[in-house]
Amino acid sequence: MTFIDFNFYLFATLLIVAALGVITARNPVHSALWLVLSFFASSALWILLEAEFLAIALVLVYVGAVMVLFLFVVMMLDINVEQMRKGFVRYLPIGALVALVLAAQMIWIVGPVGPDVLGDESLQQSVRHAADYSNTKELGRILYTEYVLPFEIAAVILLVAIVAAIALTLRRRPATKYQTPANQVKVKRNDRLRIVKMDAEAKE
Amino acid sequence: MMIEFIPDWLIVFWNWFPVDIQTVLIILGKIVLILLPLLLSVAYVTYAERKVIGAMQVRIGPNRVGFFGFRLWGLGQPIADTLKLMMKEVVLPTKANKFLFLTAPVLSIAPALAAWAVIPFDRGMALTEINAGLLYVLALTSIGVYGVIIAGWASNSKYAMLSALRAGAQIVAYEIAMGFALVGVLMASGSLNLGDIVEAQAGGFENWFAWPLLPLFFVYFISGVAETNRAPFDVAEGESEIVAGFHVEYSGMAFAIFFLAEYANIILISALTSLMFLGGWLSPFENAAFAQGTFLAETSLLWFVGKISFFIFVFFWLRATFPRYRYDQIMRLGWKVFIPVTIVWLVVEAVMFVAKVGPWAV
Numbered sequence A: 001m002t003f004i005d006f007n008f009y010l011f012a013t014l015l016i017v018a019a020l021g022v023i024t025a026r027n028p029v030h031s032a033l034w035l036v037l038s039f040f041a042s043s044a045l046w047i048l049l050e051a052e053f054l055a056i057a058l059v060l061v062y063v064g065a066v067m068v069l070f071l072f073v074v075m076m077l078d079i080n081v082e083q084m085r086k087g088f089v090r091y092l093p094i095g096a097l098v099a100l101v102l103a104a105q106m107i108w109i110v111g112p113v114g115p116d117v118l119g120d121e122s123l124q125q126s127v128r129h130a131a132d133y134s135n136t137k138e139l140g141r142i143l144y145t146e147y148v149l150p151f152e153i154a155a156v157i158l159l160v161a162i163v164a165a166i167a168l169t170l171r172r173r174p175a176t177k178y179q180t181p182a183n184q185v186k187v188k189r190n191d192r193l194r195i196v197k198m199d200a201e202a203k204e
Numbered sequence B: 001m002m003i004e005f006i007p008d009w010l011i012v013f014w015n016w017f018p019v020d021i022q023t024v025l026i027i028l029g030k031i032v033l034i035l036l037p038l039l040l041s042v043a044y045v046t047y048a049e050r051k052v053i054g055a056m057q058v059r060i061g062p063n064r065v066g067f068f069g070f071r072l073w074g075l076g077q078p079i080a081d082t083l084k085l086m087m088k089e090v091v092l093p094t095k096a097n098k099f100l101f102l103t104a105p106v107l108s109i110a111p112a113l114a115a116w117a118v119i120p121f122d123r124g125m126a127l128t129e130i131n132a133g134l135l136y137v138l139a140l141t142s143i144g145v146y147g148v149i150i151a152g153w154a155s156n157s158k159y160a161m162l163s164a165l166r167a168g169a170q171i172v173a174y175e176i177a178m179g180f181a182l183v184g185v186l187m188a189s190g191s192l193n194l195g196d197i198v199e200a201q202a203g204g205f206e207n208w209f210a211w212p213l214l215p216l217f218f219v220y221f222i223s224g225v226a227e228t229n230r231a232p233f234d235v236a237e238g239e240s241e242i243v244a245g246f247h248v249e250y251s252g253m254a255f256a257i258f259f260l261a262e263y264a265n266i267i268l269i270s271a272l273t274s275l276m277f278l279g280g281w282l283s284p285f286e287n288a289a290f291a292q293g294t295f296l297a298e299t300s301l302l303w304f305v306g307k308i309s310f311f312i313f314v315f316f317w318l319r320a321t322f323p324r325y326r327y328d329q330i331m332r333l334g335w336k337v338f339i340p341v342t343i344v345w346l347v348v349e350a351v352m353f354v355a356k357v358g359p360w361a362v
Helices: A003-024 A028-048 A052-076 A081-086 A088-110 A135-144 A148-169 A181-186 B008-015 B019-056 B077-087 B098-118 B133-143 B145-154 B158-189 B194-199 B214-227 B252-277 B301-321 B327-355
Strands: none
Touching: A003 A028, A028 A052, A028 B145, A052 A135, A052 B133, A052 B145, A052 B158, A135 A148, B019 B077, B019 B098, B019 B252, B019 B301, B077 B252, B098 B133, B098 B145, B098 B252, B133 B145, B133 B158, B133 B194, B133 B252, B145 B158, B145 B252, B158 B194, B158 B214, B158 B252, B158 B327, B194 B252, B214 B252, B214 B301, B214 B327, B252 B301
Protein backbone atom coordinates (compact mmCIF):
# COMPACT_ATOMS: atom_id res chain seq x y z
CA MET A 1 0.00 0.00 0.00
CA THR A 2 1.52 3.29 -1.05
CA PHE A 3 1.21 6.53 0.86
CA ILE A 4 -1.48 7.75 -1.55
CA ASP A 5 -3.52 4.57 -1.06
CA PHE A 6 -3.22 4.98 2.67
CA ASN A 7 -4.51 8.54 2.41
CA PHE A 8 -7.35 7.46 0.17
CA TYR A 9 -8.58 4.82 2.61
CA LEU A 10 -8.11 7.16 5.57
CA PHE A 11 -10.19 9.96 4.08
CA ALA A 12 -12.74 7.62 2.51
CA THR A 13 -13.36 6.04 5.93
CA LEU A 14 -13.57 9.48 7.48
CA LEU A 15 -16.05 10.54 4.81
CA ILE A 16 -18.31 7.54 5.43
CA VAL A 17 -18.17 7.98 9.21
CA ALA A 18 -18.94 11.68 8.89
CA ALA A 19 -21.80 11.04 6.47
CA LEU A 20 -23.28 8.51 8.89
CA GLY A 21 -22.84 11.08 11.63
CA VAL A 22 -24.92 13.59 9.67
CA ILE A 23 -27.96 11.32 9.65
CA THR A 24 -27.56 9.74 13.07
CA ALA A 25 -26.66 12.73 15.26
CA ARG A 26 -29.52 13.68 17.57
CA ASN A 27 -28.69 17.36 17.65
CA PRO A 28 -29.08 19.27 14.37
CA VAL A 29 -26.01 21.41 15.16
CA HIS A 30 -23.94 18.24 15.48
CA SER A 31 -25.35 17.04 12.17
CA ALA A 32 -24.27 20.27 10.50
CA LEU A 33 -20.76 19.88 11.95
CA TRP A 34 -20.54 16.28 10.74
CA LEU A 35 -21.49 17.60 7.31
CA VAL A 36 -18.59 20.08 7.51
CA LEU A 37 -16.26 17.19 8.32
CA SER A 38 -17.56 15.19 5.36
CA PHE A 39 -16.92 18.17 3.07
CA PHE A 40 -13.35 18.27 4.32
CA ALA A 41 -12.86 14.55 3.77
CA SER A 42 -14.23 14.70 0.22
CA SER A 43 -12.06 17.72 -0.46
CA ALA A 44 -9.03 15.68 0.61
CA LEU A 45 -10.10 12.91 -1.77
CA TRP A 46 -10.29 15.41 -4.63
CA ILE A 47 -6.81 16.63 -3.84
CA LEU A 48 -5.62 13.03 -4.20
CA LEU A 49 -7.17 13.15 -7.70
CA GLU A 50 -5.07 16.26 -8.47
CA ALA A 51 -8.24 18.36 -8.65
CA GLU A 52 -6.93 20.96 -6.22
CA PHE A 53 -9.07 23.78 -7.60
CA LEU A 54 -12.31 21.87 -7.05
CA ALA A 55 -11.15 20.65 -3.66
CA ILE A 56 -10.30 24.12 -2.36
CA ALA A 57 -13.40 25.64 -3.94
CA LEU A 58 -15.45 23.02 -2.08
CA VAL A 59 -13.95 24.11 1.22
CA LEU A 60 -14.17 27.79 0.33
CA VAL A 61 -17.78 27.78 -0.87
CA TYR A 62 -19.45 25.03 1.13
CA VAL A 63 -17.48 25.07 4.38
CA GLY A 64 -16.57 28.75 4.40
CA ALA A 65 -19.91 30.23 3.38
CA VAL A 66 -22.82 27.82 2.94
CA MET A 67 -22.31 25.82 6.12
CA VAL A 68 -21.70 28.96 8.18
CA LEU A 69 -25.15 30.22 7.17
CA PHE A 70 -26.55 26.73 7.71
CA LEU A 71 -25.19 26.60 11.26
CA PHE A 72 -26.48 30.10 11.75
CA VAL A 73 -30.03 29.00 10.99
CA VAL A 74 -29.84 25.66 12.77
CA MET A 75 -28.54 27.30 15.95
CA MET A 76 -31.50 29.66 15.97
CA LEU A 77 -34.12 26.94 15.52
CA ASP A 78 -35.81 25.43 18.51
CA ILE A 79 -36.23 21.94 17.17
CA ASN A 80 -38.16 19.32 19.06
CA VAL A 81 -36.01 16.26 18.49
CA GLU A 82 -38.71 13.79 19.63
CA GLN A 83 -41.15 15.05 17.06
CA MET A 84 -38.56 14.85 14.32
CA ARG A 85 -37.84 11.20 15.06
CA LYS A 86 -41.49 10.19 14.96
CA GLY A 87 -41.69 9.96 11.18
CA PHE A 88 -38.57 7.76 10.93
CA VAL A 89 -40.31 4.42 10.42
CA ARG A 90 -42.97 5.93 8.18
CA TYR A 91 -40.47 7.44 5.76
CA LEU A 92 -37.99 4.58 5.95
CA PRO A 93 -39.27 2.72 2.82
CA ILE A 94 -39.08 5.89 0.66
CA GLY A 95 -35.62 6.66 1.94
CA ALA A 96 -34.44 3.13 1.30
CA LEU A 97 -35.88 3.26 -2.23
CA VAL A 98 -34.07 6.53 -3.02
CA ALA A 99 -30.82 5.13 -1.62
CA LEU A 100 -31.24 1.98 -3.72
CA VAL A 101 -31.87 3.94 -6.91
CA LEU A 102 -28.83 6.15 -6.28
CA ALA A 103 -26.59 3.18 -5.59
CA ALA A 104 -27.92 1.36 -8.68
CA GLN A 105 -27.19 4.40 -10.85
CA MET A 106 -23.64 4.66 -9.61
CA ILE A 107 -22.94 0.96 -10.04
CA TRP A 108 -24.51 1.04 -13.51
CA ILE A 109 -22.30 3.91 -14.68
CA VAL A 110 -19.03 3.15 -12.91
CA GLY A 111 -19.23 -0.61 -12.45
CA PRO A 112 -18.36 -3.29 -14.98
CA VAL A 113 -21.92 -4.32 -15.95
CA GLY A 114 -23.49 -1.18 -17.44
CA PRO A 115 -22.81 0.87 -20.57
CA ASP A 116 -19.23 1.93 -21.17
CA VAL A 117 -19.88 5.67 -20.63
CA LEU A 118 -16.58 6.71 -19.13
CA GLY A 119 -14.51 4.79 -21.65
CA ASP A 120 -12.06 2.06 -20.83
CA GLU A 121 -9.01 4.23 -20.38
CA SER A 122 -10.61 6.49 -17.77
CA LEU A 123 -11.14 3.47 -15.53
CA GLN A 124 -7.46 2.66 -15.75
CA GLN A 125 -4.96 4.21 -13.40
CA SER A 126 -5.12 7.88 -14.31
CA VAL A 127 -2.00 9.70 -15.47
CA ARG A 128 -0.01 11.44 -12.75
CA HIS A 129 0.98 14.95 -13.74
CA ALA A 130 4.17 16.80 -12.85
CA ALA A 131 4.25 19.33 -10.02
CA ASP A 132 4.02 22.31 -12.39
CA TYR A 133 0.73 21.09 -13.85
CA SER A 134 -1.99 23.54 -12.83
CA ASN A 135 -5.44 22.08 -12.49
CA THR A 136 -6.89 25.59 -12.20
CA LYS A 137 -5.39 26.70 -15.51
CA GLU A 138 -6.62 23.58 -17.29
CA LEU A 139 -10.09 24.00 -15.86
CA GLY A 140 -10.23 27.67 -16.87
CA ARG A 141 -8.98 26.90 -20.36
CA ILE A 142 -11.53 24.18 -21.00
CA LEU A 143 -14.42 26.18 -19.52
CA TYR A 144 -13.73 29.19 -21.72
CA THR A 145 -13.01 27.32 -24.94
CA GLU A 146 -14.69 23.97 -25.31
CA TYR A 147 -17.59 24.44 -22.90
CA VAL A 148 -18.02 28.21 -23.12
CA LEU A 149 -21.72 28.09 -24.06
CA PRO A 150 -22.90 25.63 -21.37
CA PHE A 151 -20.77 27.54 -18.87
CA GLU A 152 -22.35 30.88 -19.74
CA ILE A 153 -25.84 29.37 -19.66
CA ALA A 154 -25.17 27.90 -16.22
CA ALA A 155 -23.97 31.32 -15.06
CA VAL A 156 -27.15 32.99 -16.34
CA ILE A 157 -29.31 30.35 -14.64
CA LEU A 158 -27.50 31.01 -11.37
CA LEU A 159 -28.00 34.75 -11.79
CA VAL A 160 -31.72 34.24 -12.39
CA ALA A 161 -31.85 32.04 -9.29
CA ILE A 162 -30.21 34.77 -7.19
CA VAL A 163 -32.57 37.44 -8.49
CA ALA A 164 -35.56 35.16 -7.91
CA ALA A 165 -34.45 34.28 -4.38
CA ILE A 166 -34.07 37.95 -3.49
CA ALA A 167 -37.37 38.88 -5.15
CA LEU A 168 -39.23 36.13 -3.29
CA THR A 169 -37.93 37.10 0.14
CA LEU A 170 -37.96 40.87 -0.31
CA ARG A 171 -40.76 42.53 1.58
CA ARG A 172 -41.05 46.19 2.24
CA ARG A 173 -41.78 47.12 5.80
CA PRO A 174 -42.69 50.78 5.94
CA ALA A 175 -42.60 50.74 9.73
CA THR A 176 -38.87 49.98 9.84
CA LYS A 177 -36.74 52.94 10.75
CA TYR A 178 -33.33 53.29 9.21
CA GLN A 179 -30.74 55.99 8.80
CA THR A 180 -29.01 57.12 5.67
CA PRO A 181 -25.31 57.52 6.48
CA ALA A 182 -24.92 60.14 3.73
CA ASN A 183 -27.49 62.37 5.41
CA GLN A 184 -25.89 61.75 8.79
CA VAL A 185 -22.54 62.89 7.48
CA LYS A 186 -24.00 65.98 5.79
CA VAL A 187 -25.59 67.31 8.98
CA LYS A 188 -24.43 70.78 10.01
CA ARG A 189 -24.42 72.19 13.49
CA ASN A 190 -27.33 74.51 12.76
CA ASP A 191 -29.62 71.60 11.84
CA ARG A 192 -29.41 70.10 15.27
CA LEU A 193 -28.41 72.80 17.70
CA ARG A 194 -30.05 76.03 18.76
CA ILE A 195 -28.15 78.40 21.01
CA VAL A 196 -30.40 80.35 23.33
CA LYS A 197 -29.19 83.53 24.93
CA MET A 198 -30.31 83.73 28.50
CA ASP A 199 -29.77 86.25 31.21
CA ALA A 200 -28.10 84.98 34.31
CA GLU A 201 -30.67 84.26 37.01
CA ALA A 202 -30.58 86.19 40.22
CA LYS A 203 -29.68 84.37 43.38
CA GLU A 204 -32.75 83.63 45.45
CA MET B 1 28.39 23.15 2.42
CA MET B 2 26.48 22.47 5.61
CA ILE B 3 27.36 18.79 5.53
CA GLU B 4 30.92 19.44 6.80
CA PHE B 5 29.65 20.66 10.15
CA ILE B 6 27.51 17.61 10.81
CA PRO B 7 29.31 14.71 12.55
CA ASP B 8 29.53 11.43 10.69
CA TRP B 9 27.54 9.39 13.17
CA LEU B 10 24.59 11.76 12.69
CA ILE B 11 24.66 11.25 8.91
CA VAL B 12 24.78 7.48 9.39
CA PHE B 13 21.88 7.72 11.80
CA TRP B 14 19.95 9.86 9.32
CA ASN B 15 20.54 7.50 6.37
CA TRP B 16 19.32 4.62 8.50
CA PHE B 17 15.77 5.99 8.19
CA PRO B 18 13.64 5.01 5.16
CA VAL B 19 13.22 7.78 2.56
CA ASP B 20 9.52 8.33 3.36
CA ILE B 21 10.28 8.87 7.04
CA GLN B 22 13.09 11.25 6.08
CA THR B 23 10.63 13.34 4.04
CA VAL B 24 8.15 13.44 6.89
CA LEU B 25 10.91 14.43 9.34
CA ILE B 26 12.14 17.22 7.07
CA ILE B 27 8.58 18.58 6.70
CA LEU B 28 8.04 18.40 10.46
CA GLY B 29 11.31 20.25 10.99
CA LYS B 30 10.22 22.99 8.61
CA ILE B 31 6.86 23.27 10.37
CA VAL B 32 8.64 23.74 13.69
CA LEU B 33 10.93 26.34 12.08
CA ILE B 34 7.87 28.31 10.96
CA LEU B 35 5.68 27.86 14.03
CA LEU B 36 8.20 28.59 16.78
CA PRO B 37 9.11 32.09 15.54
CA LEU B 38 5.44 32.66 14.72
CA LEU B 39 4.22 31.83 18.23
CA LEU B 40 7.05 33.85 19.73
CA SER B 41 6.09 36.84 17.60
CA VAL B 42 2.45 36.36 18.58
CA ALA B 43 3.52 36.69 22.21
CA TYR B 44 5.54 39.82 21.50
CA VAL B 45 2.88 41.32 19.20
CA THR B 46 0.61 41.48 22.26
CA TYR B 47 3.40 43.33 24.09
CA ALA B 48 3.93 45.64 21.11
CA GLU B 49 0.23 46.37 20.99
CA ARG B 50 0.12 47.42 24.62
CA LYS B 51 3.23 49.58 24.19
CA VAL B 52 2.01 51.21 20.96
CA ILE B 53 -1.47 51.95 22.26
CA GLY B 54 0.07 53.12 25.53
CA ALA B 55 2.25 55.59 23.62
CA MET B 56 -0.73 56.80 21.59
CA GLN B 57 -2.71 57.41 24.76
CA VAL B 58 0.26 59.04 26.55
CA ARG B 59 0.72 56.13 28.93
CA ILE B 60 3.78 53.98 29.51
CA GLY B 61 2.33 50.52 28.99
CA PRO B 62 3.73 47.37 30.59
CA ASN B 63 7.16 48.15 32.08
CA ARG B 64 7.49 46.05 35.24
CA VAL B 65 8.21 42.44 34.32
CA GLY B 66 11.77 41.84 33.16
CA PHE B 67 14.38 39.12 33.43
CA PHE B 68 16.64 38.27 36.39
CA GLY B 69 15.88 41.45 38.25
CA PHE B 70 16.34 43.77 35.26
CA ARG B 71 13.19 45.48 34.07
CA LEU B 72 14.20 45.75 30.39
CA TRP B 73 11.15 47.89 29.45
CA GLY B 74 8.77 45.15 30.55
CA LEU B 75 9.94 42.64 27.94
CA GLY B 76 9.12 39.75 30.28
CA GLN B 77 5.43 40.63 30.27
CA PRO B 78 4.26 38.21 27.53
CA ILE B 79 6.04 35.31 29.25
CA ALA B 80 4.49 36.18 32.59
CA ASP B 81 1.07 36.41 30.92
CA THR B 82 1.53 33.02 29.28
CA LEU B 83 2.57 31.38 32.56
CA LYS B 84 -0.40 32.91 34.33
CA LEU B 85 -2.87 31.70 31.70
CA MET B 86 -1.38 28.21 31.75
CA MET B 87 -1.79 27.95 35.52
CA LYS B 88 -5.41 29.05 35.57
CA GLU B 89 -8.30 26.63 35.74
CA VAL B 90 -10.40 26.03 32.63
CA VAL B 91 -13.97 26.44 33.87
CA LEU B 92 -16.65 24.45 32.10
CA PRO B 93 -20.04 26.17 32.28
CA THR B 94 -22.96 23.97 33.36
CA LYS B 95 -24.98 22.53 30.49
CA ALA B 96 -22.26 23.56 28.06
CA ASN B 97 -21.50 21.07 25.34
CA LYS B 98 -18.16 19.84 26.70
CA PHE B 99 -16.70 18.40 23.53
CA LEU B 100 -17.54 21.35 21.31
CA PHE B 101 -16.65 23.82 24.06
CA LEU B 102 -13.11 22.48 24.13
CA THR B 103 -12.87 21.93 20.36
CA ALA B 104 -13.78 25.53 19.51
CA PRO B 105 -10.41 27.09 20.47
CA VAL B 106 -8.61 24.43 18.44
CA LEU B 107 -10.82 25.13 15.44
CA SER B 108 -10.02 28.79 15.69
CA ILE B 109 -6.23 28.46 15.89
CA ALA B 110 -5.76 25.58 13.43
CA PRO B 111 -6.62 27.55 10.25
CA ALA B 112 -4.62 30.55 11.48
CA LEU B 113 -1.50 28.37 11.72
CA ALA B 114 -2.20 26.07 8.75
CA ALA B 115 -2.37 29.00 6.35
CA TRP B 116 1.37 29.58 6.93
CA ALA B 117 2.08 26.39 4.98
CA VAL B 118 1.96 28.28 1.68
CA ILE B 119 3.40 31.65 2.71
CA PRO B 120 6.78 32.19 1.03
CA PHE B 121 9.25 34.05 3.26
CA ASP B 122 11.88 34.60 0.61
CA ARG B 123 12.52 33.41 -2.93
CA GLY B 124 11.77 29.68 -2.78
CA MET B 125 11.64 29.71 1.00
CA ALA B 126 8.26 28.19 1.79
CA LEU B 127 6.97 24.97 3.29
CA THR B 128 5.09 24.17 0.07
CA GLU B 129 4.71 26.12 -3.12
CA ILE B 130 1.38 24.93 -4.42
CA ASN B 131 -0.20 26.29 -7.57
CA ALA B 132 -3.45 27.14 -5.82
CA GLY B 133 -1.80 28.94 -2.89
CA LEU B 134 -4.05 31.98 -3.09
CA LEU B 135 -7.19 29.85 -3.03
CA TYR B 136 -5.85 27.79 -0.15
CA VAL B 137 -5.23 30.90 1.93
CA LEU B 138 -8.67 32.27 1.10
CA ALA B 139 -10.31 28.98 2.07
CA LEU B 140 -8.43 28.79 5.37
CA THR B 141 -9.10 32.37 6.42
CA SER B 142 -12.79 31.77 5.80
CA ILE B 143 -13.06 28.71 8.06
CA GLY B 144 -11.58 30.46 11.10
CA VAL B 145 -15.10 31.62 11.91
CA TYR B 146 -16.10 28.11 12.98
CA GLY B 147 -14.16 28.51 16.20
CA VAL B 148 -16.17 31.62 17.04
CA ILE B 149 -19.53 30.18 16.06
CA ILE B 150 -19.02 26.88 17.86
CA ALA B 151 -17.64 28.61 20.95
CA GLY B 152 -20.70 30.85 21.00
CA TRP B 153 -23.10 27.97 20.68
CA ALA B 154 -21.39 25.48 22.98
CA SER B 155 -20.99 27.98 25.85
CA ASN B 156 -24.71 27.91 26.63
CA SER B 157 -24.67 31.65 27.25
CA LYS B 158 -26.79 34.28 25.59
CA TYR B 159 -23.95 36.77 25.19
CA ALA B 160 -21.76 34.20 23.53
CA MET B 161 -24.63 33.18 21.26
CA LEU B 162 -25.29 36.77 20.16
CA SER B 163 -21.60 37.16 19.44
CA ALA B 164 -21.53 33.99 17.34
CA LEU B 165 -24.38 35.30 15.20
CA ARG B 166 -22.67 38.66 14.74
CA ALA B 167 -19.35 37.07 13.81
CA GLY B 168 -21.00 34.69 11.34
CA ALA B 169 -22.85 37.43 9.47
CA GLN B 170 -19.85 39.73 9.47
CA ILE B 171 -17.38 37.18 8.15
CA VAL B 172 -19.65 36.00 5.37
CA ALA B 173 -20.14 39.63 4.29
CA TYR B 174 -16.45 40.58 4.25
CA GLU B 175 -15.20 37.35 2.80
CA ILE B 176 -16.86 38.17 -0.51
CA ALA B 177 -15.15 41.55 -0.77
CA MET B 178 -11.86 39.90 0.21
CA GLY B 179 -12.28 37.22 -2.45
CA PHE B 180 -13.01 39.81 -5.14
CA ALA B 181 -9.95 41.84 -4.12
CA LEU B 182 -7.86 38.70 -4.56
CA VAL B 183 -9.41 38.13 -8.00
CA GLY B 184 -7.89 41.50 -8.92
CA VAL B 185 -4.47 40.29 -7.77
CA LEU B 186 -4.96 37.07 -9.69
CA MET B 187 -5.79 39.02 -12.87
CA ALA B 188 -2.76 41.26 -12.47
CA SER B 189 -0.26 38.47 -11.82
CA GLY B 190 -1.84 35.69 -13.87
CA SER B 191 -1.05 33.14 -11.19
CA LEU B 192 -2.50 31.62 -8.04
CA ASN B 193 0.96 30.78 -6.73
CA LEU B 194 2.00 33.22 -4.01
CA GLY B 195 5.67 33.09 -5.06
CA ASP B 196 4.77 33.96 -8.66
CA ILE B 197 2.51 36.78 -7.46
CA VAL B 198 5.43 38.35 -5.63
CA GLU B 199 7.82 37.86 -8.57
CA ALA B 200 5.29 39.59 -10.84
CA GLN B 201 5.85 42.75 -8.78
CA ALA B 202 9.63 42.78 -9.23
CA GLY B 203 11.47 45.97 -10.15
CA GLY B 204 11.12 48.45 -7.31
CA PHE B 205 8.18 49.88 -5.45
CA GLU B 206 6.63 51.45 -8.55
CA ASN B 207 5.77 47.95 -9.78
CA TRP B 208 3.87 46.93 -6.68
CA PHE B 209 0.27 45.91 -7.19
CA ALA B 210 -0.80 48.41 -4.54
CA TRP B 211 -0.71 51.24 -7.10
CA PRO B 212 -2.79 49.92 -10.01
CA LEU B 213 -5.05 48.07 -7.55
CA LEU B 214 -5.24 50.82 -4.92
CA PRO B 215 -8.98 50.42 -4.16
CA LEU B 216 -8.59 46.64 -3.94
CA PHE B 217 -5.60 47.08 -1.63
CA PHE B 218 -7.65 49.18 0.79
CA VAL B 219 -10.68 46.91 0.54
CA TYR B 220 -8.52 43.85 1.16
CA PHE B 221 -6.79 45.24 4.21
CA ILE B 222 -9.94 46.67 5.80
CA SER B 223 -11.80 43.41 5.13
CA GLY B 224 -8.86 41.67 6.75
CA VAL B 225 -9.32 43.80 9.85
CA ALA B 226 -13.01 42.89 9.85
CA GLU B 227 -12.25 39.21 9.28
CA THR B 228 -9.94 39.08 12.31
CA ASN B 229 -12.66 40.70 14.46
CA ARG B 230 -10.38 43.57 15.42
CA ALA B 231 -11.33 47.11 16.34
CA PRO B 232 -13.18 49.00 14.86
CA PHE B 233 -15.01 45.87 13.65
CA ASP B 234 -14.91 43.95 16.92
CA VAL B 235 -18.66 43.77 17.51
CA ALA B 236 -18.24 40.04 18.07
CA GLU B 237 -16.39 40.94 21.25
CA GLY B 238 -18.25 44.17 22.01
CA GLU B 239 -17.35 44.56 25.72
CA SER B 240 -19.84 47.38 26.21
CA GLU B 241 -22.81 45.36 24.95
CA ILE B 242 -22.17 41.63 25.21
CA VAL B 243 -19.43 41.46 27.86
CA ALA B 244 -16.73 39.65 25.87
CA GLY B 245 -18.78 37.91 23.22
CA PHE B 246 -17.90 34.40 22.16
CA HIS B 247 -15.11 33.89 24.73
CA VAL B 248 -17.01 35.20 27.73
CA GLU B 249 -17.22 31.71 29.28
CA TYR B 250 -13.61 30.76 28.53
CA SER B 251 -10.78 30.93 31.01
CA GLY B 252 -7.18 29.83 31.34
CA MET B 253 -5.53 28.11 28.41
CA ALA B 254 -8.78 27.77 26.43
CA PHE B 255 -9.08 31.54 26.43
CA ALA B 256 -5.39 31.93 25.68
CA ILE B 257 -5.77 29.89 22.51
CA PHE B 258 -8.49 32.23 21.21
CA PHE B 259 -6.15 35.08 22.02
CA LEU B 260 -3.27 33.38 20.17
CA ALA B 261 -5.52 32.74 17.18
CA GLU B 262 -6.53 36.39 17.00
CA TYR B 263 -2.93 37.61 16.94
CA ALA B 264 -1.78 34.84 14.59
CA ASN B 265 -4.54 36.00 12.24
CA ILE B 266 -3.34 39.60 12.49
CA ILE B 267 0.17 38.53 11.46
CA LEU B 268 -1.27 36.36 8.71
CA ILE B 269 -3.40 39.14 7.20
CA SER B 270 -0.41 41.51 7.40
CA ALA B 271 1.80 38.96 5.67
CA LEU B 272 -0.76 38.31 2.93
CA THR B 273 -1.34 42.01 2.30
CA SER B 274 2.38 42.62 1.94
CA LEU B 275 2.81 39.58 -0.32
CA MET B 276 -0.01 40.50 -2.63
CA PHE B 277 0.15 44.28 -2.78
CA LEU B 278 3.58 45.38 -1.55
CA GLY B 279 5.81 42.84 -3.20
CA GLY B 280 6.52 40.63 -0.18
CA TRP B 281 10.24 40.03 0.19
CA LEU B 282 11.19 42.26 -2.79
CA SER B 283 13.16 45.38 -2.12
CA PRO B 284 11.46 48.71 -2.87
CA PHE B 285 14.77 50.11 -4.16
CA GLU B 286 15.71 47.35 -6.60
CA ASN B 287 16.55 49.75 -9.42
CA ALA B 288 17.24 52.89 -7.42
CA ALA B 289 20.70 54.32 -8.10
CA PHE B 290 21.64 55.07 -4.49
CA ALA B 291 20.92 51.55 -3.28
CA GLN B 292 23.00 49.64 -5.86
CA GLY B 293 25.55 47.33 -4.34
CA THR B 294 24.20 47.64 -0.81
CA PHE B 295 21.82 45.37 1.02
CA LEU B 296 19.02 47.86 0.28
CA ALA B 297 18.70 46.61 -3.29
CA GLU B 298 18.75 42.95 -2.31
CA THR B 299 15.61 40.93 -1.85
CA SER B 300 15.55 39.60 1.66
CA LEU B 301 13.49 38.33 4.53
CA LEU B 302 14.08 41.68 6.25
CA TRP B 303 11.90 43.55 3.77
CA PHE B 304 9.12 41.05 4.29
CA VAL B 305 9.34 41.31 8.08
CA GLY B 306 9.42 45.11 7.80
CA LYS B 307 6.29 45.20 5.66
CA ILE B 308 4.48 42.79 7.99
CA SER B 309 5.44 44.94 10.98
CA PHE B 310 4.08 48.02 9.26
CA PHE B 311 0.67 46.42 8.74
CA ILE B 312 0.61 45.08 12.29
CA PHE B 313 1.27 48.63 13.44
CA VAL B 314 -1.67 49.82 11.31
CA PHE B 315 -3.86 47.28 13.11
CA PHE B 316 -2.91 48.84 16.47
CA TRP B 317 -3.24 52.33 15.08
CA LEU B 318 -6.79 51.64 13.91
CA ARG B 319 -7.66 50.22 17.30
CA ALA B 320 -6.34 53.26 19.15
CA THR B 321 -8.01 55.71 16.75
CA PHE B 322 -11.51 54.59 15.85
CA PRO B 323 -14.56 53.91 17.97
CA ARG B 324 -16.44 50.66 17.31
CA TYR B 325 -18.71 50.56 14.28
CA ARG B 326 -22.42 50.19 14.80
CA TYR B 327 -23.53 46.75 13.62
CA ASP B 328 -25.80 47.88 10.76
CA GLN B 329 -23.03 50.15 9.52
CA ILE B 330 -20.60 47.25 9.36
CA MET B 331 -23.07 45.34 7.21
CA ARG B 332 -23.64 48.40 5.02
CA LEU B 333 -19.90 48.92 4.53
CA GLY B 334 -19.36 45.29 3.60
CA TRP B 335 -22.27 44.72 1.26
CA LYS B 336 -23.04 48.15 -0.16
CA VAL B 337 -19.62 49.78 -0.35
CA PHE B 338 -16.82 47.23 -0.57
CA ILE B 339 -18.43 44.69 -2.89
CA PRO B 340 -19.52 47.32 -5.48
CA VAL B 341 -16.08 48.99 -5.26
CA THR B 342 -14.28 45.70 -5.95
CA ILE B 343 -16.60 44.76 -8.81
CA VAL B 344 -16.20 48.19 -10.46
CA TRP B 345 -12.42 47.99 -10.09
CA LEU B 346 -12.30 44.52 -11.60
CA VAL B 347 -14.07 45.93 -14.68
CA VAL B 348 -11.65 48.88 -14.76
CA GLU B 349 -8.75 46.47 -14.47
CA ALA B 350 -10.10 44.33 -17.31
CA VAL B 351 -10.45 47.42 -19.51
CA MET B 352 -6.88 48.49 -18.66
CA PHE B 353 -5.76 44.97 -19.46
CA VAL B 354 -7.38 44.97 -22.90
CA ALA B 355 -6.27 48.53 -23.68
CA LYS B 356 -2.73 47.65 -22.47
CA VAL B 357 -2.42 50.64 -20.14
CA GLY B 358 -0.57 50.48 -16.88
CA PRO B 359 1.70 47.69 -15.68
CA TRP B 360 0.27 45.19 -18.16
CA ALA B 361 1.48 47.03 -21.23
CA VAL B 362 3.84 44.30 -22.35
